[in-house]
Amino acid sequence: MIPAIGELTLILAFILSIIQGTLPLVGVWKNKTTLMNLAVPTARAQSLLILISFAILMYSFYINDFSVLYVASTSNSQLPTMYRLAAVWGGHEGSMLLWVAILSIWTIAVTLFAKNLPDSFRIRLIAVMGLVSVGFLAFILFTSNPFDRLIPAALDGRDLNPLLQDPGMVFHPPVLYMGYVGFSVAFAFAIAALLDGRLDNAWARWTRPWTTVAWAFLTLGIAFGSKWAYYELGWGGWWFWDAVENASFMPWLVGTALIHSLAVTEKRGAFKVWTVLLSICAFSLSLLGTFLVRSGVLTSVHAFATDPSRGLFILLYLVIVIGGALLLFALRAPNVGLGEKFDVVSRESFLLANNVVLVTAAGSVLLGTMYPLLIDALGGGKISVGPPYFDAVFVAIMAPGLFLMGLGPLAKWKKASIPEIGTRLKLAAVISVVSALLVPSVLGKISLMAAVGVFMGAWIVSTTLILLQNRIKAKQLASVSLLENLKNIPLAFYGMLLAHLGIGVFVLGVTLVKGYESEQDLRMEVNDVAKIGDLAFVFKGAQKIQGPNYISSQGKFVVTEDGKQIALLYPEKRFYPVQGATMTEADIEPGVFKDLYVSLGEPLEKGAWSVRIYIKPFVQWIWAGCIIMALGGLLALLDRRYRIANKNLSSRAEEVF
Amino acid sequence: MNRTLKFLIPLALFLVAVGFLTKGLFLNPREVPSPLVGKPAPVFTAPILGEAGKRFNSADMKGQVWLLNVWASWCAACRDEHPLLMDMAQTKRIVMHGLAYKDVDAEAQQVLIAMGNPYNKVITDTDGKIGIDYGVYGVPETYLIDKAGIIRYKHIGPLTPEILLTKVVPLLKELGV
Amino acid sequence: MKKLIILIFLFTHAFAVAYAGEAKPISDDPALEVRLKAMSQELRCLVCQNSTLADSDAPLAEDLRNEIRTQMRAGKSDQEIVDYLVARYGDFVRYRPPMNNVTAILWFGPFLLLLTGGFVLYRVLKKQARDGDIQAEEE
Structure with a gap:
């Protein structure tokens, strides 16, 4: 009964979003106030309905309602409550619902905080947000309904992938999506401005705070994901240039470029065409990321179960949204003026040089991510493009940008x-x-x-x-x-x-x-000492412990520096019986100057274990930098x-x- | 350049990308074509399952067209293709040897007793060395080797009647079997 | 008293020494492992979704690492071993794509794009400055 309400609210939201995305636009065009006035109430109502639907799905997870197919396939009654709630976005259907739920939050924010805009502009802005919502709601309802029933209900669920049973799963996806989806606001501003014929300083000023917030969330979201990979995968890697990581990194690069070009446009009314194009691109890359993760065109550690019909649906949506936006761009952009003068050497030009670097960097990440697909589609066989390529090319492209970063802010506006x-x-x-x-x-x-x-x-x-x-x-x-x-x-x-x-x-x-x-692969018997520089790691043996939904061998390590105890580490090897999966849980003593990172390998004879000890200097600075x-x-x-x-x-x- | 045309560049680039993505939907990114197709099949000798002391030498297959089917008792997908292999064996049109990849002899034999043995000979590759030489990465895999000992075709994953009819049979005709 | 402390210290120390051994590297040839690690970090595990040969626990990855160890011990160079793998699995196994006709755009495209971008920006900035005569804006 309750899941049916969730589905119903979703259908109602879909209908309302169609109204939100069409009638107000007609209203602005025909100058009909009654139609224009529909925008805000429909936007708020459809957003609330989506949030209700989301809450209902969450409730179904909370009460272990295995008559819902999606709950039965991603959760389990043994799963701790926190992960049961996070399991809502642990699979394709629920994470799509999270996508639109976050779009709702942004939509409500726009109706609340973007009040002091000219009417025609504000109405168009909200209508474009509605159109973005229509596509995703249709996608969910027609191909990925999280409320599909399972009759008879399963006795228990198939469980959340143990890799995802981590606090990282609670924070990383929502924050990342806040960023991803947040670029839809900048996108809607761009489209509204193109429709309105109003590409000016004011438009840039209005867009800036929205872009900055979305960018900040995206930065945090990516950092959370990287931190999670760092401790979860058991070998301390924090970035792999995996297709899905790249999919979140490209909008970040373009979003960063956008923040800077918005500054020039606001200040000088210049480079408006470029800025509006970047606004479109940032969101388009977010959408492309969604496509890449869910269509199975690329292999990735993050890929969801794939289904070509879903891929086609998203692709069609991409063509309509991005293609439509770029067509509108091509029609409107030629009539935009140059704006105020500024010199070839000026703060403005430094900001734009930064744009060239960032957009090239995003372009090379895109090229590297898509290249295997391009070659395969052209019949050139299978190749892989991985970390060695990205490390080399990305660093080489970004280095001049980092250097310019030091100069730019000191340059005077207009002429330096x-x-x-x-x-x-x-x-x-x-x-x-x-x-x-x-x-x-x-x-x-x-x-x-x-x-x-x-x-x-x-x-x-x-x-x-x-x-x-x-x-x-x-x-x-x-x-x-x-x-x-x-x-x-x-x-x-x-x-x-x-x-x-x-x-x-x-x-x-x-x-x-x-x-x-540094990394050491060791064989350690009980009370064995591993000496690394001034550090000594003493292995105190491993014992079996029973977790809420797993059994674990937990090792104990005493770490001393110059004879003084500085840390106790408890790395684990966990076995999750429901999915029959073994997980390595490293234990880390984080520090400002170095992390001590210990992970258990395999049990050997006589209580000995194979053990990996890593010393990772300054690794916390990576995430600290992102948070700053x-x-x-x-x-x-x-x-x-x-x-x-x-x-x-x-x-x-x-x-x- | 014409002023308006310039602004169509982003749209054009996007449409090209869409073309590739559409194509990509119908490609399998996990299937890696073997560079060995068109090259001589690696020569090996290995024990024959159930014939203690006897060894199979792939060089002895010169002059014959044959299939090498890589399978294992622990491989679930191999059971999916097993009935089809049995049907193929019935026709007696082609020699098919099995390669028990990283398998325990007794367990492999058990499967053949339970499900029937479609193979002329079953060669054992207990440590997976022959598998590495042939570039095996996902069982089951099937290789078609011609009279000159050249690998002419490789299929990754379970064989299906469709693959057999559209790929293997025409190739066999071409090779005069 | 002092003597007692020394005695206790000696005792506990001896005790510790008696029980604590130095941890040994898991491999009897750590130098080879370092070489293997560096190499396998640039190779792709075929059966995994997307991970390196170095970081994969898949049985085939283990077999291939052993194969590489064997070949390293036999004195093969890194290049020879990579060639051996490419001959069997194709360029797919290499995370660092080789430079050839197929990958020319991949390797040089980004730099071409950067140069083109810089050139176009310079042209546009020239246009933006028009006749010059611009005063700096004081902060």
Whole structure:
């Protein structure tokens, strides 16, 4: 009975979304207020209905309703409650429902917070959000209904894949989808602007906060996923360039480019065509990612059970949404003007150079991801494109971008002078070169890659700090204290500083863990000691323990540094009987400078085990960097200019950067 | 370049991508074609199942067209194709040897007793070495080898009547069987 | 008192020594394992969805690692071993695609794109600046 209500609310939402996506557009076109007024109530109602439907699916999981096919195939009565709820998005059908549920949250947010836009623009914006929703609801209802019944009901469920039984499963997908789907708002702004014939500074200013929030979520979502892989897979890998990881990374790269080009468009009314194209591309890549994961065209560790009919359906949807958007773009873009003048060397041009780098990087990730498919489709056989390719090409493309990152924010708007920037950055250059020489020799192994990486990380961090110092100096009034000066700097500026610092921290983390991690494959008997540098790992044996839905062999390790105990580690080897799967649960002692990472291999004779011990220097900096970036984005959002700008449309944007 | 045309570039690129994606839907990314097709089949000698002390030498097959079917008792998909293999054996049109890949002799024999033995000979590859030489990665796999000892065709996964009719039979005709 | 402490220390120390052995590498040839690891990280496990030969627990991956060990011990070079695998499984096993006609766009495309992008941006910026005569905007 209850699942039937969930299905019904979904059908109602589908009907309402059709109204939301069509009639208000007609209303704007024919200037009929009654039709235009439908937009907000239908948008809110359909969003609420989707959320109710989502809650009902969650409830079905909570009460173990195995008369629902999807529940029976992804959950189990033995599964702990937290994972039972997370199992809602543990399979294809439920994760699609999560997709639209998050779209609903964004839709409601748009109806609440995008109030002070011109009527025609606001109505079109909401209608486009409705059209995005129509396609996905149709997809769910016609090909992937999570409420399909199983009669007679199963006695118990087939369980959630043990790999997914992890706190990471609770946070990673919703946050990632908040980012993915959040780009639909920037997309809807772009389409509304094209329909409205209103590509101007104001449009860019309205789009910016929405893009920044979505970007911050996407950053966090990707970081969560990477962290999860790090401890879950048992060998400490944190990025594999898997097709699905790439699918989330491409919108991130394009979204990052978009944030920067929006700044130019807002400021100068320039590069509007480019910015609107990026808005379309960011969301299109999100959609493409959805297609890649669910259609089975690429092999991936994350792939859902595949079904060609689903693939065709999404592909058709892509053609309508992306094809339609690009067609509209081709029709409207030629009439857009150039905007204000600025010099070839200026803050604006640095921001756009960043765009070239980021879009090329996204392009090369796309090329590498799709290349096996292209070659196969052209009859060229099967090839694989994996980490060695992406590491080499991506780093080479991004390196100049990272260097420019240090220069750009110091350049003046409209016209900048390179010698002047150079003078300001002398100190940063010295710091970076010294770090690049010093850090590798302190860590005990000198390599070119490590030196270049440390240089880049130090360059970004030091230039960012100099930027803050310059800013204080530029605005300093004799009578005002330093604190007062710091308070006068807009939050958006701090946001940018933080985001850039985050990149620097991230680059340092990646460089140092890649260059200086160590791995030992050992055979350890009880009380055996593994000595690695000043560290000693003592194996205290393994014992059987009973988990809620698994049996585990849990090893105990005492770690000492210079004779002092610094950590107790309990890596496990778990067996999940329902799916007959064995999982390696590594145990990690995280630290600012290094992680100690121990995972159990196989039991050997006489209580001995094969054991892997990794030392991962600075690996936490990778995720810390991402969190700092995301915080930067959220801080920028709190800037008061967005609140003021919304009230006073015609006012020029305040200084941001 | 014409001003309007320039703005159609993104759409054009997208449509090309859609073309590839559509094609991709009908390709199997997991099926890796063997580079050995068209090359001489690796020569091996190995014990014959149920004939203690005797060894099979693949070089002795020169001058004959034959099928090498890689299977195992632990492989569920192999049971799916087994009845079809039995039908093929009935016709006696072609020599088919089985390669018991990474299998325990007794267990392999048990399956053949229970389900029938479609093979002329069953060769054992207990440590999987012959499998590696032939580039086996997913059992069952079937190789068609011609009189000159060249691999002419390889099928990955269970054989189906459709594959047999559209791929194997025409090739056999061509090879004069 | 001091003597007692020393005695206790010696005793516990001896005790610890008596029980604690040094952990041994799982392999008798760790150098070979390092070489295997580096190599197998660039090779694809055929039966897995998408993982390297180094990180896979699949039986075929184990067999192939053993095969590589055998060939390494026999003195084969890395290139010879990769060629051996490619001859059997095709370029599919290589995560680092070889540079050839088929992969030219893959390897050089990104850099071409970067250069083209930079060139187009320069042209457009020239146009944007028009006649010049622009004053810097003070912050």
